[in-house]
Amino acid sequence: AEEQLRQAQKMEAVGHLTGGVAHDFNNMLAVVSGSLELLDRRTAVDDPRAKALISSALEASKRAGNLTRRLLAFSRQQPLKPEVTDPNRLVAGMSDLFRHSLGADVQLETVLSGGVWRIHVDQNQLESVLLNLAVNARDAMEGGGRLTIETQNAHLDKRYVARELGITPGQYVMIGVTDTGSGMAPDVLAKAFDPFFTTKEVGKGTGLGLSQVYGFIKQSGGHTKIYSEVGHGTSVKIYLPRYMGDAVDGGDADRLAVLPNN
Numbered sequence: 001a002e003e004q005l006r007q008a009q010k011m012e013a014v015g016h017l018t019g020g021v022a023h024d025f026n027n028m029l030a031v032v033s034g035s036l037e038l039l040d041r042r043t044a045v046d047d048p049r050a051k052a053l054i055s056s057a058l059e060a061s062k063r064a065g066n067l068t069r070r071l072l073a074f075s076r077q078q079p080l081k082p083e084v085t086d087p088n089r090l091v092a093g094m095s096d097l098f099r100h101s102l103g104a105d106v107q108l109e110t111v112l113s114g115g116v117w118r119i120h121v122d123q124n125q126l127e128s129v130l131l132n133l134a135v136n137a138r139d140a141m142e143g144g145g146r147l148t149i150e151t152q153n154a155h156l157d158k159r160y161v162a163r164e165l166g167i168t169p170g171q172y173v174m175i176g177v178t179d180t181g182s183g184m185a186p187d188v189l190a191k192a193f194d195p196f197f198t199t200k201e202v203g204k205g206t207g208l209g210l211s212q213v214y215g216f217i218k219q220s221g222g223h224t225k226i227y228s229e230v231g232h233g234t235s236v237k238i239y240l241p242r243y244m245g246d247a248v249d250g251g252d253a254d255r256l257a258v259l260p261n262n
């Protein structure tokens, strides 16, 4: 639990630092690429060597620009635009997106349980979180495998809450993304949420995916939990609070009455 508090503080500090650096860097980059474009226009077409050099410099500054934009998006806690959302609908609506990003050798399985509560969440952000998790899962399943996406109502009781800092006991919707990939060794698992922690090669991973997931879910009043075992796979479970704006119908009230931990 203390670890999680440290984690949150570290994220905030890194966020501020990254934001400042990325912002300044972006301004300098604008000067660099602007000058390159001018130079390109002034360079005669009959100097192909110079043209080629300029174009590779422009290409590199474009990549650098992409990176700074991602860093800025990461550090800026964008204001969320939460909407009342049916989790099953959101997940089902993403199946084409999932299939495309997974490739042919990964099987996609969707297990949507009936009667799942609604949540109040920024849909775009949640979609990018789920896509992020799916891409991580694919990267962990080099030789193919199975990705399971599930939804389920969850009661986080006092025992669970006591183990995990920063959440309130109550009713949540769990969205789980489970792969049959390489899994994470305990030392990797311990650092997985750390900003900039990556085991992927340079250019492939930024180490920002899971820290973004963690930050967004926390900002939405929820909680993220990773279960992983080397050689078996990884399961990332996100818990988002049930939307309580609905009038609770009779059936629900009956069920609530028999809950042991309320």
Ligand code: ADP
Pocket (backbone or CB within 6 Å): 136, 137, 140, 179, 181, 182, 183, 184, 188, 192, 193, 197, 198, 199, 200, 204, 205, 206, 207, 208, 209, 210, 211, 233, 234
């Ligand atoms: P990135 O994907 O850019 O490396 P992340 O923050 O998303 O950044 O992930 C951090 C690290 O956690 C990854 O480099 C990888 O080692 C590990 N990881 C994340 N998801 C999985 C997964 N589904 N299976 C195995 N390892 C994972």
